[in-house]
């Protein structure tokens with residue numbers, strides 16, 4: 001028992017069958033996931049999937065209707081746990097009359113940092129988020145991107161062990177996005193777990209160790225990039241013309257996802273195959289059917305393709321269910 005406790009306390013986040021019911025509808029419906037220390041975890045899903053509600057339960061701001069949740073080995077409403085969490089909400093509200101330094105001092109004191117610690121730490125985090133030397137300016141004069149950076153500085157100020165970032169780059173330009181990615185990588189290197197909520201799948205793909213796809217309050221799939229995409233290899237095939245027998249032959253090798261016959265000179269076909277060896281087999285099939293092959297292009301499988309595939313194949317809504325005891 002003691003051993004079991006020690007093991008479970010090592011996870012940054014652990015939920016089991018977590019549920020939230022609003023007005024008879026389970027908006028989070030049996031969510032089970034684990035995030036390890038030092039892991040960057042992407043939490044992905046369409047609008048209304050239950051992502052924010054889940055984050056609120058992980059932060060102890062919303063009471064679950066059912067299931068279990070442990071954060072940094074304890075309960076999220078425990079002040080000892082909360083002081084080790086960082087949070088950047090998507091809709092951050094700033095006191096615009098404060099300077100960035102005053103804002104951070106205020107947050108730092110709330111998080112229990114001493115004044116002398118803050119004198120050292122505030123310039124450090126401002127530098128980290130690219131606001132070095134701008135701390136004495138009032139937040140009212142900050143651009144949207146600068147405000148997002150200030151919010152991020154607030155989230156990492158108290159050296160949390162787990163950070164929740166909700167769309168952390170939505171207001172940033174491409175350079176700012178790369179910088180945020182580097183900050184996330186820096187957190188991971190220090191053993192901090194990051195729970196990232198973002199619609200920018202190309203970014204998620206670059207920074208996350210593991211992702212979970214959620215829809216209608218349920219995890220559809222979770223795993224590392226390799227686990228999720230290891231069995232799909234998209235290939236583009238360009239031929240002079242696509243006859244029904246050729247289409248059939250290609251469909252025997254892979255899954256035909258898309259055909260484009262707009263151009264009278266050639267037809268493009270997008271297929272998903274499972275093994276590298278299937279790629280030359282596509283060329284053989286084209287030749288065997290007497291067509292001419294103009295291009296055969298294996299592509300890198302991406303998270304966006306996976307996301308659309310998963311979302312298209314599952315229902316939009318969840319069935320109403322009986323309201324649970326704690327709502």
Ligand SMILES: Nc1ncnc2c1ncn2[C@@H]1O[C@H](COP(=O)(O)OP(=O)(O)OP(=O)(O)O)[C@@H](O)[C@H]1O
Nearest residue numbers: 022023027028045046047048049050051052053054
């Ligand atoms: N306090 C509440 N009372 C009633 N319903 C709620 C409440 N909060 C959220 N919901 C409903 O729960 C569902 C999930 O909402 P949630 O905000 O968790 O989704 P999300 O995945 O974060 O969406 P988005 O990507 O748009 O931010 C939605 O249908 C929403 O209307």
